[in-house]
Amino acid sequence: xxxEDLKALLDDMSMEEKIMQLVQLPGWxxxxxxxxxxxxxxxxxxxxxxxxxxxxxxxxxxxxxxIQKKYIENHPHHIPLLFMLDVIHGHKTVFPxxxxxxxxxxxxxxxxxxxxxxxxxxxxxxxxxxSPMGDLVRDARWGRxxxxxxxxxxxxxxxxxxxxxxxxxxxxxxxxxxxxCVKHFAAYGGAEAGRDYNNVELSEQTIRxxxxxxxxxxxxxxxxxxxxxxxxxxxxxxxxxxxxxRDILRKEMGFDGVLISDWGAIGEMVPxxxxxxxxxxxxxxxxxxxxxxxxxxxxxxxxxxxxxNGTISKxxxxxxxxxxxxxxxELGLFENPYHGASKEQFEKICLSDESREVARDAVRKxxxxxxxxxxxxxxxxxxxxxxxxxxxxxxxxxxxAISGSPETSVTIMEAVGxxxxxxxxxxxxxxxxxxxxxKTIVCIAKGSTIxxxxxxxxxxxxxxxxxxxxxxxxINEAVxxxxxxxxxxxxxxxxxxxxxxxxxxxxxxxxxxxxxxxYEVQNVxxxxxxxxxxxxxxxxxxxxxLSDAVMxxxxxxxxxxxxxWDVLTGKCSPSGKLPMSFPWVVGQExxxxxxxxxxxxxxxEGPGSFTTRYLDVPNxxxxxxxxxxxxxEFEISEVNLDKTELSRASADDKITATAKVTNTGKVEAxxxxxxxxxxxxxxxxxxxxxxxxxxxxxxxxxxxxxxxxDITEDxxxxxxxxxxxxxxxxxFKVFIGFDSTTDNSAEFMLM
Ligand code: BGC
Numbered sequence: 001x002x003x004e005d006l007k008a009l010l011d012d013m014s015m016e017e018k019i020m021q022l023v024q025l026p027g028w029x030x031x032x033x034x035x036x037x038x039x040x041x042x043x044x045x046x047x048x049x050x051x052x053x054x055x056x057x058x059x060x061x062x063x064x065x066x067i068q069k070k071y072i073e074n075h076p077h078h079i080p081l082l083f084m085l086d087v088i089h090g091h092k093t094v095f096p097x098x099x100x101x102x103x104x105x106x107x108x109x110x111x112x113x114x115x116x117x118x119x120x121x122x123x124x125x126x127x128x129x130x131s132p133m134g135d136l137v138r139d140a141r142w143g144r145x146x147x148x149x150x151x152x153x154x155x156x157x158x159x160x161x162x163x164x165x166x167x168x169x170x171x172x173x174x175x176x177x178x179x180x181c182v183k184h185f186a187a188y189g190g191a192e193a194g195r196d197y198n199n200v201e202l203s204e205q206t207i208r209x210x211x212x213x214x215x216x217x218x219x220x221x222x223x224x225x226x227x228x229x230x231x232x233x234x235x236x237x238x239x240x241x242x243x244x245x246r247d248i249l250r251k252e253m254g255f256d257g258v259l260i261s262d263w264g265a266i267g268e269m270v271p272x273x274x275x276x277x278x279x280x281x282x283x284x285x286x287x288x289x290x291x292x293x294x295x296x297x298x299x300x301x302x303x304x305x306x307x308x309n310g311t312i313s314k315x316x317x318x319x320x321x322x323x324x325x326x327x328x329x330e331l332g333l334f335e336n337p338y339h340g341a342s343k344e345q346f347e348k349i350c351l352s353d354e355s356r357e358v359a360r361d362a363v364r365k366x367x368x369x370x371x372x373x374x375x376x377x378x379x380x381x382x383x384x385x386x387x388x389x390x391x392x393x394x395x396x397x398x399x400x401a402i403s404g405s406p407e408t409s410v411t412i413m414e415a416v417g418x419x420x421x422x423x424x425x426x427x428x429x430x431x432x433x434x435x436x437x438x439k440t441i442v443c444i445a446k447g448s449t450i451x452x453x454x455x456x457x458x459x460x461x462x463x464x465x466x467x468x469x470x471x472x473x474x475i476n477e478a479v480x481x482x483x484x485x486x487x488x489x490x491x492x493x494x495x496x497x498x499x500x501x502x503x504x505x506x507x508x509x510x511x512x513x514x515x516x517x518x519y520e521v522q523n524v525x526x527x528x529x530x531x532x533x534x535x536x537x538x539x540x541x542x543x544x545x546l547s548d549a550v551m552x553x554x555x556x557x558x559x560x561x562x563x564x565w566d567v568l569t570g571k572c573s574p575s576g577k578l579p580m581s582f583p584w585v586v587g588q589e590x591x592x593x594x595x596x597x598x599x600x601x602x603x604x605e606g607p608g609s610f611t612t613r614y615l616d617v618p619n620x621x622x623x624x625x626x627x628x629x630x631x632x633e634f635e636i637s638e639v640n641l642d643k644t645e646l647s648r649a650s651a652d653d654k655i656t657a658t659a660k661v662t663n664t665g666k667v668e669a670x671x672x673x674x675x676x677x678x679x680x681x682x683x684x685x686x687x688x689x690x691x692x693x694x695x696x697x698x699x700x701x702x703x704x705x706x707x708x709x710d711i712t713e714d715x716x717x718x719x720x721x722x723x724x725x726x727x728x729x730x731x732f733k734v735f736i737g738f739d740s741t742t743d744n745s746a747e748f749m750l751m
Contacts, residue, residue, distance in 0.1 A: 001334045010318060013077060018321045019303045020051035020668065024260070024294045027057035030067045048300060049063035049384050050074050053324050054082035054292060056130075059091070059403050061341040064125030082328055086402055087129040087178075088147060089113070091120040093355040093558050094397045094404040097535055098133065098159075100366035102149030102579030103628070105672045106692050107162035109362045110149075114166025116355045121403075122340030123349060127331055128179045130227060132163035134214035135184055137580065139590035141194025143458065143503030145399050146535030146555065146560025148189060151592040151625055153210050154691045157217035162222040168449045172224065173332030175337070175340035179415035182218035184229035184262055186244055187211040191231060194589060195504045200231045205684055205719045207233070210594070216253050224257045224327055228290060230265055237272050239265045250289060258327050260292040261285065278302060283311045291320040296689035338708035351408055356559055363563025368552040368576035369629040370540075376527055376548040378570025378631060381486030383431075384442045386412060387478045387521055389450040389514065389555075390491035390533050396560035398535055399458055399500030408558055410493060413444050415561035419569075428481050443485065448517040450495045457497035470473050471513055479520050488525040489568065490518065490547075492532055494556065499535025508586050509539045522546045531564065537582040540622070552576070562575065572630040573669035573698065577739065581621035588617060593740035594626040594687040605608030626674050626691070626739035632665030636673075639746040640734045648713055648727055648749050655748055658708040659736040663699035670698040675709040676735040676742070682728055683721035689740060707736070716750060 001009075010018070025724060026306045029044050050071065058064055064083055069511035089095045095113040096103075103112075114132075136153055137145040149159040160182065187207060190200040190257040202211065219226070226249060228238040238244060239261045249255050266285045267278060282298040283306050293299035306312040331339055349355070369377070390396070394415040395406040417424045422440045425431035431443035451457070453467035464470065482488045492514045498505065509510045509515070510532075522528055530547040532538065532746040535555050544550050551574065553564055567574050602608040602619055613619055637660040661673055675693035679686040693709045709733060716727040727750055735745040 001329050003096050004115035006322070006329055009077060009079075010322055010325060013321070015304060015307070017051060017076060018317055019299060020048065021053035021321045021324045021428045022292055023048070023052045023159040023300045023304070024054045024056060024084070024292050025049060025052045026295055026723055028057050030055055030058065031063070044284075052081070054084060056084040056294070058083055059085055059121065059124045059126055059493065060122060061125045061346050065338050065341050072337055072742065078144070079325070080328060080333040082128060082324075082333070083126055084128040084130060085121065085126045086131065086400060087117050087121045087126060088400040089398065090359075090377070090404050091117050091124060091556055092350045092360050092404060092408070093117075093120060094401045094409070094601060095359050095362050095367040095557050097146045097212060097398040097557070098149050099146050099535065099579060100556060101362065102155060102159060103368050103554065103576035104362065104365040105155065105577050105697060106165065106365060107158045109365055111162035111166040112358050113362055114163040115169070116358060118167045119176045120171070120346070120350055120355070122176055122178050123342055125338070125341035126178055127333070127339050128181060129167055130181045130183060131167070132180065132182060133184065134182050134218050135187070136211050136214060137189040138192070138592040138744055139194035140220070140508050140537040140580065140583065141504050141506060141586065141589055142189065142191055143196060143499045143505065143536065144189070145537070145580060146499040151581065152579070152594065153213040155365045155579060156214035160214045160218040161221040164218045164223045166399060167474050168222060168224070172330055179224035179327065179331060180218070181225035181227050181260065182215050182223045183227035185215055186228050186229060186238060186250060187233050188229035188231050196502050197230050200233050202234065204723070208725075212248070219253050219255045224330065226255055226257065226259050228259065228261045228265055230262050230268065232272060237265070237269050237274050239290050240274055240281065240288050242288045245288040245290065248671055256323070258291045258323050259289055259341040261290050261294045263294050264296050266290065266293050266298040267658040282306060286312045286316055286320070291323050291711045309568060323698040349732035351558070359557060360559035360562045360566070363556045363559050364566050364572055366554055366556065366576050367564065367567050367574045368578055369574040370552060370623055371544050372629050372631070373548045375631075376529060377551075377568060379487055379529075379568050381527065382440050382729070383484060383486045384440060384489065385445060385481040385485035385487075386416065386442060386489045386491065387445045387447045387481060388491035389446060389448055390493050390531065391444050391446065393450070395496050396533065396555055397496065397501070397557050398555040399496050401543040401557065404558065410559060410561040412561040412564055415565035416442050419565070428477070428484060432484065442483050444648045445481040446474050447490070447512045448474050449519070450493070450511065450514070452511045452513050454497070456537070458500050459494055459497050462495075475517055475520050478517060479524055481525045482521045485526070487527040488521060489529045489531060490521055492518065492530060493553070494534045494536070494538070496535075506586065507539075508536060509541055515541065518543060527705075529568070537580050539583060539586055570631065570667070573667060574628065575630060575670035575672065577626050577628040577672050578623055578624070581622040581625050584617045584622045588614070588621070593621070594690050596685045596699050597688050620741070624740045626672070628672075630669035630671060632663050632667050632669035633713050634671045634738060635662045635664050636737060636744055637658070639734060639744055641734070641746050641748055644748045646711065646713065646748060648750055649728060651713065653713065655711045656708050657711060657734050657736060657746065658706055659744070660706050661697055662704040663701055666701050668698065668700045669678065670696050671738060672696050673707045674737060674742070677711070677715065677741065678716065678733040678735070679716060680731045680733060682718065684719070686718065689735065691740070711735070711748075713750070
């Protein structure tokens with residue numbers, strides 16, 4: 001539809017029709033036999049269902065086509081309904097959780113994954129995904145870190161940009177793409193004490209330098225929607241924060257797409273004590289520029305009155321409605337209201353071999369090797385015990401892979417079973433009886449349940465009447481298998497409902513039963529490789545000291561087993577790097593590498609009395625941002641700068657920083673070379689280091705490569721005392737290394 005036709009349509013709509021375009025209803029209201037429950041007292045009326053502009057949570061081509069057909073027929077202007085869904089890290093082919101994707105340090109992995117997600121979701125009737133999440137995360141207690149790509153604004157920005165491009169392609173009206181929604185604007189990840197939905201207090205400097213850049217990258221990449229966050233920012237709930245939405249998002253960032261509230265967030269202004277009732281909340285949200293009200297009756301029940309009494313202008317209403325209609329038009333819904341929905345196409349492409357291969361590659365690249373004493377990995381033994389609740393666990397996705405089906409995933413056990421040179425046994429007696437024919441013998445033992453009895457997860461309280469009995473038996477079997485084996489792979493981890501929304505944890509260790517299993521197995525194992533499945537950085541307790549190798553597997557998704565087995569067996573070397581610092585203990589949280597410098601830095605040696613320190617633990621992370629081992633060894637030369645002065649006056653001026661990287665080990669491996677910069681003196685205190693670039697290099701044993709980064713003036717800008725982004729002349733340090741603790745550096749002057 002042409003822009004003028006859209007405008008004409010708008011002019012022809014009744015006030016009620018317009019208002020209802022701004023209302024989003026939950027999908028269950030449209031499902032057959034849906035109980036009339038939920039958002040309005042007394043339920044949602046048939047009329048509301050008929051006029052609401054969008055819905056969320058539905059998928060299934062036939063179902064969506066049927067709902068759409070009926071809806072359009074009955075709508076006074078035959079305007080199509082818009083279908084949205086949380087496709088976060090996979091629709092049917094589930095990729096590693098976003099935190100795992102962050103660990104790849106490879107935006108192309110995220111782009112390709114998003115492209116496949118869009119293709120599958122679109123064929124299944126979905127038109128908009130509530131992804132990517134651009135929230136910066138620094139506190140591992142917050143369960144939603146699993147949905148972020150980590151603690152660094154630059155890395156997050158690159159990933160968010162890639163995901164938007166993957167979902168949307170060049171044109172969202174084509175059947176294989178869907179619209180992306182950058183969320184949760186803004187600073188949702190800054191929740192005080194890591195407790196979900198809590199208040200966020202941040203200085204403007206920190207908001208602008210750390211929290212906003214990743215969202216901005218998504219918007220620059222053309223994201224069609226932005227979602228407000230649940231939190232307050234310095235006292236203002238986001239859905240009613242005019243400064244944030246109108247001044248920053250719309251004016252400064254230039255966003256002209258649809259702004260949608262998070263679920264119920266407009267209504268939450270009432271319990272926040274920011275609005276007296278839903279009517280006031282509706283007015284505040286409209287003034288802030290929130291176009292769609294997700295699942296409250298604030299807009300539906302109040303906008304007419306607010307417009308009638310002049311609180312909200314008709315122009316403001318029209319502006320919001322036009323944005324929603326424009327999105328529908330960009331998706332091509334006026335011509336083709338079903339968009340990509342096609343059962344036939346869905347069945348053809350869903351979980352295809354090609355998609356699985358992309359997911360498998362993403363898994364391999366996301367795994368982070370933390371320890372590998374005496375080259376324990378890759379595996380070498382002839383008798384291997386794979387023990388632990390994740391040895392054969394189908395559910396390796398996160399709580400946000402809501403449309404993914406765990407039964408389609410490949411477990412570690414299943415991947416092992418596919419290997420020609422392995423004989424797999426589900427009990428020790430048969431493994432022991434296996435004839436020696438040169439093949440590796442693998443025995444599986446579950447070892448323990450995932451959760452302790454009585455654990456509270458995001459969705460339920462986990463109860464198990466036979467907990468002790470069941471676990472005694474499992475642990476005994478596991479110990480016997482561990483005694484028999486040359487090598488043990490112990491597959492431990494969080495439950496999928498322990499990370500995600502509303503899953504903040506004050507203790508970030510593994511469940512007690514799994515630690516018990518760990519100690520029992522460790523006691524007898526000759527070589528112990530511990531794999532950790534997790535949606536957040538964990539307090540790893542004694543696992544690193546007492547294991548011979550440790551690898552973080554995140555929530556790897558559908559192809560988890562394949563990707564992990566590829567790496568364990570040395571088909572490829574691990575290359576993942578931590579996108580978030582792993583602490584020694586939870587008391588260090590929030591912990592992140594790019595902290596501001598302090599007036600009393602702790603000396604490198606000695607107790608450091610009266611300096612900034614903890615008496616009982618180091619200041620530094622146990623495993624820092626950017627850290628991850630490979631199966632090889634790498635060396636890096638000093639940093640070479642082609643010149644040591646950069647001009648502020650000329651936008652084209654640049655310094656090229658180069659370092660030579662050499663694979664000094666025995667096997668081919670990929671190293672992620674990272675560029676960090678520190679501004680030594682500023683009108684505001686600057687972070688001790690900031691990531692400004694990275695590049696992955698794959699080198700054969702003995703091979704070298706030069707890696708160069710261009711440094712330009714815009715990379716040195718920050719939120720100065722003048723309250724604008726500017727660079728300041730002076731001395732800078734540039735670091736090139738393999739993780740955020742590198743001190744391999746050189747200096748230059750900005751003139
Ligand atoms: C979450 C959002 C999500 C929305 C819709 C909310 O509870 O915070 O991230 O997109 O639900 O499912």
